[in-house]
Amino acid sequence: MPVTDKTVIHTWKRISLVEEQVELPNGKTVTHTTIAHPGxxxxxxxxxxxxxxxxxxxxxxxxxxxxxxxxxxxxxxxxxxxxxxxxxxxxxxxxxxxxxxxxxxxxxxxxxxxxxxxxxxxxxxxxxxxxxxxxxxxxxxxxxxxxxxxxxxxxxxxxxxxxxxxxxxxxxxxx
Missing domain, CATH: 3.90.79.10 (Nucleoside Triphosphate Pyrophosphohydrolase)
Incomplete structure (x- = not known):
């Protein structure tokens, strides 16, 4: 799944709120917001x-x-x-x-x-x-x-x- 147009909205400690355009397996592209966490x-x-x-x-x-x-x-x-x-x-x-x-x-x-x-x-x-x-x-x-x-x-x-x-x-x- 290709990812395009990634934007970090906010960062706190080692965690970030990221918005990006994601192409789904069905070919549709959506805007998805993810909390990026190191584990x-x-x-x-x-x-x-x-x-x-x-x-x-x-x-x-x-x-x-x-x-x-x-x-x-x-x-x-x-x-x-x-x-x-x-x-x-x-x-x-x-x-x-x-x-x-x-x-x-x-x-x-x-x-x-x-x-x-x-x-x-x-x-x-x-x-x-x-x-x-x-x-x-x-x-x-x-x-x-x-x-x-x-x-x-x-x-x-x-x-x-x-x-x-x-x-x-x-x-x-x-x-």
């Missing part, structure tokens, strides 16, 4: 007791707290595994000696090109580094898998990337 890592940390390390993060877009797995956006040409390790440490204060890739999901394909890469992190070690971004307010929680699953069922956990990563990890036999 992100989503990490399912499992502690020595088999508990899931979740974060309770205040999300200004929703104006509320959200229970979710640690995750973050790729920086520049950063390898995705490096991003996963960095975000795990920044958001939870843990590093992992084992990180297993689970594949990827496309969360908002109708208007965003973001790909989220899923990981399981095991053999966690506490680090001295716990450095959130300026716009991040985060609490770190250790919750049993049974409780996490119940929280998904009752709606206490509604974050799609977290539910997808937990589901994929369970289907792949990691939990």
């Amino acid at each position: 992100a890592a989503v990490i399912l940390p499992i502690d020595e007791n088999g508990h899931v390390v979740l974060i309770n993060q205040y999300r200004p877009s929703l104006k509320k707290w959200l229970l979710e797995l640690p995750a973050g956006t790729l920086e520049n040409d950063e390898p995705i595994e490096v991003c996963a390790a960095r975000e795990l440490e920044e958001e939870t204060g843990f590093s992992a000696s084992e990180i297993f890739p689970l594949g990827q999901v496309t969360p908002l394909a109708g208007f965003c090109d973001e790909i989220q890469y899923l990981f399981v992190a095991k053999n966690l070690s506490k680090t001295s580094r716990y450095q959130c971004d300026d716009d991040e307010v985060i609490e770190v929680l250790h919750i049993s898998l049974a409780e996490v699953e119940q929280m998904i069922i009752n709606g206490s956990i509604s974050d799609a990337k977290s539910i997808a990563c937990l589901s994929k990890a369970k289907l792949c036999g990691f939990i």
Whole structure:
């Protein structure tokens, strides 16, 4: 599909709003607006007791707290595994000696090109580094898998990337 006449409408951090003329497979040309995103890592940390390390993060877009797995956006040409390790440490204060890739999901394909890469992190070690971004307010929680699953069922956990990563990890036999 050829792309022509691309215009960046707005840029914020590493994300851009892009409008472009796109030729569809049926030959029709349309104006399409996309959020251009460099991709992100989503990490399912499992502690020595088999508990899931979740974060309770205040999300200004929703104006509320959200229970979710640690995750973050790729920086520049950063390898995705490096991003996963960095975000795990920044958001939870843990590093992992084992990180297993689970594949990827496309969360908002109708208007965003973001790909989220899923990981399981095991053999966690506490680090001295716990450095959130300026716009991040985060609490770190250790919750049993049974409780996490119940929280998904009752709606206490509604974050799609977290539910997808937990589901994929369970289907792949990691939990």
